[in-house]
Amino acid sequence: MKPFKSRVFLALAVLTFVSHVFASSHREAPITALDRSADITDWYAFVSYDHPDRVTIILNVDPFLEPANGPNYFPFDPNVLYEMKIDNNRDGMEDIVFQFRFQTEIRQPGLFTGFAGGINGIPPITSLSGEGSAGLSLRQTYTVYMVKNGQSTCLSCGQTLYAVPSNVGPLTMPNYQTLFKQGIYSLGNSVRTWAGTADDPFFIDLGATFDSLNFRMGVGGVLPPAEDADDTHNYAPDAVAGFNVNSIVLEVPITMLTVDGQLHNSNDKNAVIGTWGTTSRNHITVRRSPHRDREYGPFQQVQREGNPLINELIIGTGSKDRFSMDQPKNDAQFSSFFLNPVLATLFSSIGIPVAPPPRTDLLILAQYEPPICPGCGPGDTGPIADMLRLNTGIPPTPLGSQKRLGFIIGDSAGFPNGRRPIDDVVDIASRTVAGILVNSTLYGTAVGDGVQLNPEGYGTTFPYIMPANSGRNSVHIGPGQAGCAGDPGGICPTN
Ligand SMILES: [Ca+2]
Ligand SMILES: [Ca+2]
Ligand SMILES: [Ca+2]
Numbered sequence: 025m026k027p028f029k030s031r032v033f034l035a036l037a038v039l040t041f042v043s044h045v046f047a048s049s050h051r052e053a054p055i056t057a058l059d060r061s062a063d064i065t066d067w068y069a070f071v072s073y074d075h076p077d078r079v080t081i082i083l084n085v086d087p088f089l090e091p092a093n094g095p096n097y098f099p100f101d102p103n104v105l106y107e108m109k110i111d112n113n114r115d116g117m118e119d120i121v122f123q124f125r126f127q128t129e130i131r132q133p134g135l136f137t138g139f140a141g142g143i144n145g146i147p148p149i150t151s152l153s154g155e156g157s158a159g160l161s162l163r164q165t166y167t168v169y170m171v172k173n174g175q176s177t178c179l180s181c182g183q184t185l186y187a188v189p190s191n192v193g194p195l196t197m198p199n200y201q202t203l204f205k206q207g208i209y210s211l212g213n214s215v216r217t218w219a220g221t222a223d224d225p226f227f228i229d230l231g232a233t234f235d236s237l238n239f240r241m242g243v244g245g246v247l248p249p250a251e252d253a254d255d256t257h258n259y260a261p262d263a264v265a266g267f268n269v270n271s272i273v274l275e276v277p278i279t280m281l282t283v284d285g286q287l288h289n290s291n292d293k294n295a296v297i298g299t300w301g302t303t304s305r306n307h308i309t310v311r312r313s314p315h316r317d318r319e320y321g322p323f324q325q326v327q328r329e330g331n332p333l334i335n336e337l338i339i340g341t342g343s344k345d346r347f348s349m350d351q352p353k354n355d356a357q358f359s360s361f362f363l364n365p366v367l368a369t370l371f372s373s374i375g376i377p378v379a380p381p382p383r384t385d386l387l388i389l390a391q392y393e394p395p396i397c398p399g400c401g402p403g404d405t406g407p408i409a410d411m412l413r414l415n416t417g418i419p420p421t422p423l424g425s426q427k428r429l430g431f432i433i434g435d436s437a438g439f440p441n442g443r444r445p446i447d448d449v450v451d452i453a454s455r456t457v458a459g460i461l462v463n464s465t466l467y468g469t470a471v472g473d474g475v476q477l478n479p480e481g482y483g484t485t486f487p488y489i490m491p492a493n494s495g496r497n498s499v500h501i502g503p504g505q506a507g508c509a510g511d512p513g514g515i516c517p518t519n
Contacts, residue, residue, distance in 0.1 A: 050063075050264075061100070061270075062304075064083065064084065065085060065226065066226050066332065067300065068081065068412075070444045071418070072486065073420045073422070073488070080275045081108050081275075082489065083273075084224070084271050087267075089224075089268035090267065091267070092496070095138055096137075096138050099126070100270055103309075104305060105305070106124040106301075108121070108272075112297050114293070116351075116409035117351075117352075121172075122168060123167075126219075130161055131161045132161035139159060139162065139196050139197075140159040140161065148197065152186040153186060163189075164186065166180070186207065187221075188206070188222075194496065204222075215277070216275040218486070219272045220270070221268050221269070221492045222270075222487075222491060223491065224264050224269035225445040226264050227264055227450075228450050229475050231261075232473060239472075240260045241474040244471075245374075246469055246472075247471075251474070252472060258516075262478070263502075265478075268493055271487075289417045293392070293397055293401075296397040296416070298409065300329060300330035300410070301330075303328075304325045304326060306321050325351075326349065328348060328352070330412045331390075335410065338358070339361050359390075359408050363383050371457065371471070379459025379466075389413075389456075396415055397415060412443055413442070428476055429455075440456070446482055450472070451470075451471065454471040454472065455468065479507060504518045
């Protein structure tokens with residue numbers, strides 16, 4: 025186990041009371057901490073910045089992929105069913121499901137590594153298929169199906185989709201950006217897909233967070249106004265910097281998702297969809313050494329993610345596996361967790377004013393209601409269900425005008441109206457739990473970890489993520505190392 029992971033593991037083991045607090049969903053539940061390829065790290069859904077008639081959905085799995093970790097790097101698990109689910113009639117049950125399955129081939133079985141180039145007569149890898157792909161020994165293809173009204177439709181059939189491998193290094197993959205772009209596939213009807221290893225867009229000062237909320241900024245993690253207003257620099261080290269993640273990205277027309285197949289303005293309740301991602305495995309695994317395992321039986325859900333907030337900040341550790349494996353429509357069983365969230369108590373104990381329970385304001389994350397669904401009346405809320413709700417009638421905020429604090433400061437195309445890679449979920453979620461939506465004057469303390477952005481940047485167009493970090497040449501950012509503003513030499517604080 026690597027030192028970094030050891031530290032994370034220790035923090036998880038010791039600080040069980042905050043173990044699920046912030047870390048997006050990187051190893052947050054007991055079962056998925058042991059089943060990393062089925063571990064959903066993050067779930068995003070937003071109206072495409074440059075196609076306001078489409079929605080982009082991102083399902084990220086398999087946390088903390090160290091880019092140098094050869095020789096096999098990070099294939100998707102062919103035994104996992106990866107799904108994106110959409111509720112479009114407010115009953116908390118899926119109406120449309122996009123299913124992804126991966127297959128692995130070993131094209132150079134005599135080779136010691138999954139990827140080679142510029143060595144032993146093998147040319148550098150410049151293509152996912154055909155000429156220039158010979159060194160791509162461990163190669164994955166994938167299929168995409170859509171299930172709607174009980175009918176399963178193959179969206180990928182007729183072409184071969186290749187997953188983009190991790191960025192091994194410049195000798196093996198001299199123009200990785202080209203491979204990244206080759207992974208974009210049009211499936212017809214304005215549907216596009218991309219799958220592969222990418223930079224993890226999530227950002228957080230994980231070490232400070234797990235040190236019992238020992239943030240480095242100000243007193244008790246309260247950002248000074250100038251820093252809080254700065255969306256362009258980090259003031260604390262991003263613990264996820266330089267790590268990769270496995271990413272599945274899908275872009276579909278909004279008309280493919282709404283209940284009646286139409287576009288709606290933001291005041292129409294039918295503009296709002298509920299979204300979540302799941303991973304599942306077969307009911308039975310039979311071990312047959314020295315032969316491969318065999319998988320049998322219907323799929324069983326391993327994990328789900330809708331809002332990063334509810335999964336991470338609200339559900340108690342003892343209920344987390346049950347939460348992971350259950351359906352959103354059954355989430356009323358967990359309602360006590362968010363009507364009186366433990367995290368609010370923690371904030372209160374370090375001097376941050378918090379709204380008193382019961383916290384019915386947090387129900388906007390679990391039900392269809394204003395302000396995310398202004399067209400929803402009392403009869404439209406649906407069951408308490410953790411889904412990332414997206415009002416498809418709210419146009420995307422142009423790239424230069426997007427704010428990391430999203431919806432809570434008026435950038436209404438940001439979390440918790442859907443979620444974009446730019447959204448600073450740690451800060452938004454902290455402030456939401458404190459009660460900023462109840463009263464922004466009383467409970468609007470600028471809680472934050474000082475990490476404001478993904479140091480690897482953001483994609484400006486589909487697939488909106490950044491290429492994987494280089495195995496040979498990428499670095500991480502820690503306390504005392506370069507990568508932060510505000511200190512001489514851009515050194516991240518150790519305080
Ligand atoms: Ca439904
Ligand atoms: Ca990153
Ligand atoms: Ca932050």
